[in-house]
Amino acid sequence: MNPMSTPSTDTRRLFDVHRGEAAPRIAPDRSVPPAATLKKWLRDMMLIREFEVRCMQAYQDKKIGGFCHVYIGQEAVAVGCVAAMKHEDPLVTAYRDHGHALARGMSARACMAEMFGRVDGCAKGKGGSMHMFDKPNNMFGGHGIVGAQTPLGLGLAFATKYEDEVMRGGKNTRVTLCFLGDGALNQGALHEAMNLAGLMNIPVVFVVENNGYSMGTSIHRGTTMAHDLKSKAIGYGIDAAVVEGMDVLETYHGMKAVIDDARARSRPWFIDLRCYRYKGHSMSDPRKYRTRDEEEAWEAGDPIGTLESFMLEKGMITADESKEMLKGVKAEVRDCVAFADASPVPADGELYTDVYMEPWGPYPGSSKPSMMGGGENTPSFRAIERSEDLL
Amino acid sequence: MSALREIEYRDALREAMAEEMRRDKRVFLLGEEVAEYNGAYKVSKGMLEEFGASRIIDTPISESGFAGMAIGAAMQGLRPIVEFMSWSFSLVAADPILNNAPKMLYMSGGQFGCPIVFRGNDGAGGQLGSTHSWCVEGMYSNVPGLKMAIPATPDDAKGLLKTAIRDDDPVFFLESERMLGMKGHVPEGDEILVPFGKARTRREGTDCTIATWGRPVHFALEAAEALAKDGISCEVIDMRTIRPLDAGSVVRSVKKTSTCVVVDQSWSFGSPGSELASQVHRHCFDDLDNYVHRVHTADVPAPYAFNLEQEYLPNARKICEAVRAATYNA
Numbered sequence: 001m002n003p004m005s006t007p008s009t010d011t012r013r014l015f016d017v018h019r020g021e022a023a024p025r026i027a028p029d030r031s032v033p034p035a036a037t038l039k040k041w042l043r044d045m046m047l048i049r050e051f052e053v054r055c056m057q058a059y060q061d062k063k064i065g066g067f068c069h070v071y072i073g074q075e076a077v078a079v080g081c082v083a084a085m086k087h088e089d090p091l092v093t094a095y096r097d098h099g100h101a102l103a104r105g106m107s108a109r110a111c112m113a114e115m116f117g118r119v120d121g122c123a124k125g126k127g128g129s130m131h132m133f134d135k136p137n138n139m140f141g142g143h144g145i146v147g148a149q150t151p152l153g154l155g156l157a158f159a160t161k162y163e164d165e166v167m168r169g170g171k172n173t174r175v176t177l178c179f180l181g182d183g184a185l186n187q188g189a190l191h192e193a194m195n196l197a198g199l200m201n202i203p204v205v206f207v208v209e210n211n212g213y214s215m216g217t218s219i220h221r222g223t224t225m226a227h228d229l230k231s232k233a234i235g236y237g238i239d240a241a242v243v244e245g246m247d248v249l250e251t252y253h254g255m256k257a258v259i260d261d262a263r264a265r266s267r268p269w270f271i272d273l274r275c276y277r278y279k280g281h282s283m284s285d286p287r288k289y290r291t292r293d294e295e296e297a298w299e300a301g302d303p304i305g306t307l308e309s310f311m312l313e314k315g316m317i318t319a320d321e322s323k324e325m326l327k328g329v330k331a332e333v334r335d336c337v338a339f340a341d342a343s344p345v346p347a348d349g350e351l352y353t354d355v356y357m358e359p360w361g362p363y364p365g366s367s368k369p370s371m372m373g374g375g376e377n378t379p380s381f382r383a384i385e386r387s388e389d390l391l
Numbered sequence: 392m393s394a395l396r397e398i399e400y401r402d403a404l405r406e407a408m409a410e411e412m413r414r415d416k417r418v419f420l421l422g423e424e425v426a427e428y429n430g431a432y433k434v435s436k437g438m439l440e441e442f443g444a445s446r447i448i449d450t451p452i453s454e455s456g457f458a459g460m461a462i463g464a465a466m467q468g469l470r471p472i473v474e475f476m477s478w479s480f481s482l483v484a485a486d487p488i489l490n491n492a493p494k495m496l497y498m499s500g501g502q503f504g505c506p507i508v509f510r511g512n513d514g515a516g517g518q519l520g521s522t523h524s525w526c527v528e529g530m531y532s533n534v535p536g537l538k539m540a541i542p543a544t545p546d547d548a549k550g551l552l553k554t555a556i557r558d559d560d561p562v563f564f565l566e567s568e569r570m571l572g573m574k575g576h577v578p579e580g581d582e583i584l585v586p587f588g589k590a591r592t593r594r595e596g597t598d599c600t601i602a603t604w605g606r607p608v609h610f611a612l613e614a615a616e617a618l619a620k621d622g623i624s625c626e627v628i629d630m631r632t633i634r635p636l637d638a639g640s641v642v643r644s645v646k647k648t649s650t651c652v653v654v655d656q657s658w659s660f661g662s663p664g665s666e667l668a669s670q671v672h673r674h675c676f677d678d679l680d681n682y683v684h685r686v687h688t689a690d691v692p693a694p695y696a697f698n699l700e701q702e703y704l705p706n707a708r709k710i711c712e713a714v715r716a717a718t719y720n721a
Contacts, residue, residue: 123501152462152487152491155460155461156463156464165445166419166445189486190455196453200448256512355497356497
């Protein structure tokens with residue numbers, strides 16, 4: 001059993017903040033949003049869960065290739081965080097990214113088609129499960145190398161601040177949310193990014209989705225000060241908070257306070273967001289490194305059940321409405337699987353597009369199929385076949 | 392007056408950056424010691440004064456962090472210039488510069504480009520020992536999605552850098568500390584915008600084509616001068632960019648000379664030189680009187696001792712030997 005991995009029972013842990021001396025105190029505004037808002041969150045969480053269940057099936061059916069990491073159990077994190085952001089705030093994450101993509105507004109169809117490697121996927125089937133990009137929704141990926149997205153998130157926040165302050169001569173208006181897993185705590189890139197963020201006053205929030213495990217290694221086996229991750233940020237002069245990740249209301253309230261502060265003060269934050277992934281690291285993980293007892297303890301505080309019970313209790317939804325909602329979600333996910341299955345595979349010519357913004361030719365290294373000599377069906381890079389193309 | 396103006400290679404680089412920064416507010420410079428120190432090699436001298444600390448940005452020694460940061464900024468639409476004090480130091484930023492910048496457009500299905508320039512000193516020659524003497528073109532030119540320019544003279548340094556900054560793709564811009572003080576005529580303003588993928592004939596000749604780029608261009612010209620005295624006429628072609636690689640200019644030349652020597656200061660195994668030689672073999676198969684000869688840096692780590700380092704690098708003597716061998720004048 002992972003000693004760090006226990007569901008929250010202590011309400012003092014829900015929003016445990018460390019601030020620099022000069023920083024103003026902040027406290028979450030815990031007023032309950034309107035029923036319509038909570039219904040949307042409930043539906044978004046149901047959608048992510050149902051989507052991931054069907055992903056696992058599609059993976060077993062070999063419809064999805066490569067690596068696939070599902071988000072089941074962590075739905076409140078993406079939904080609560082995105083609810084606390086503005087649409088124009090950039091979001092970047094690691095490879096367990098389907099939940100963030102859906103919460104950000106990507107259609108289930110585009111997300112599923114991407115995993116099926118089809119042309120209607122968000123990246124025309126060129127990115128796959130770990131690389132979900134959605135420009136209209138300010139979703140900057142989906143990144144496969146652990147920790148690699150942390151300097152990118154820093155850069156997105158640098159850029160929005162630069163646009164606001166240097167190019168427009170105004171005040172910073174945007175905040176970037178950069179998600180990472182607890183495994184990324186041990187990557188150098190994160191520490192360089194945190195140092196730069198603290199040094200340069202960059203409005204980026206590093207959200208550690210602390211589910212207790214980096215693949216099969218429990219956090220205390222891989223990370224120092226695992227019992228108090230805030231200490232990592234304190235050394236970089238970054239404000240830090242522990243935020244509850246299994247209760248979407250609490251996630252939202254905590255993250256809203258943090259994001260508002262980051263926006264107003266143009267400062268970075270570091271969040272230890274406590275959550276749990278119910279399934280394995282990827283599809284091939286039998287979870288031998290943890291006990292069924294531990295899993296059940298967390299599942300007892302399921303984020304979807306928690307919100308649903310709260311809403312039923314407050315009369316914000318009826319049992320029938322909730323049932324209808326789930327029915328609708330299941331239909332939407334069935335539809336997205338059928339859509340992905342029917343979507344065409346990318347044309348062979350797609351192999352050579354999107355390598356350069358400005359393809360050129362007739363030079364080697366152009367990635368322009370017609371210049372490679374083989375026409376649309378050139379199987380792989382090769383030297384220019386027709387000398388006349390060169391002359 | 393301005394038509395005859397001669398400036399140093401480092402000044403040409405600075406002019407390119409400053410002109411582009413005046414032209415486009417999205418362009419900014421970041422790197423170690425670029426601002427208050429005026430650049431470790433004085434390339435950015437005076438730029439902090441003109442553009443201020445919000446656009447000329449000193450970073451700590453965190454190549455992975457600031458290179459990745461600049462890539463994120465480019466994804467959002469800015470046009471960063473990242474100065475690596477030495478390309479040797481870019482190795483600790485390999486993940487962002489190789490795994491993110493050149494692949495972002497592809498992985499996102501065309502949604503997010505990465506208009507960024509990475510620039511700095513490349514190559515050995517200063518007795519810096521093995522860790523600081525990298526010719527990264529050997530390794531990095533292998534990666535699709537990036538462009539690579541290696542200017543040999545001050546005018547090309549300016550013209551290619553301006554093109555690089557305006558380019559919408561990631562450009563790896565390889566300078567040479569050995570050449571920063573080299574002087575040459577450089578026009579002011581936009582008239583000098585050198586397109587990528589267009590080689591430059593540095594010297595015309597009829598007996599042997601020498602294709603090269605960067606600092607070895609000067610060794611090749613020195614060799615051509617020496618060989619001319621022996622009646623061997625060399626055509627020296629400066630490739631200027633490695634991606635795109637203007638193999639056509641070399642092929643056209645070889646169809647005339649029938650022999651070819653490729654000079655490349657990176658290691659020979661899997662290098663731009665081996666790629667170019669392969670292209671020439673492919674397209675001049677019936678024209679060649681001899682196989683393409685190649686002069687590379689020795690296939691060993693860079694040594695420190697002065698004499699060993701000189702022997703390690705390509706030089707005029709080695710090029711002369713290669714040309715004589717290729718033209719059966721050995």
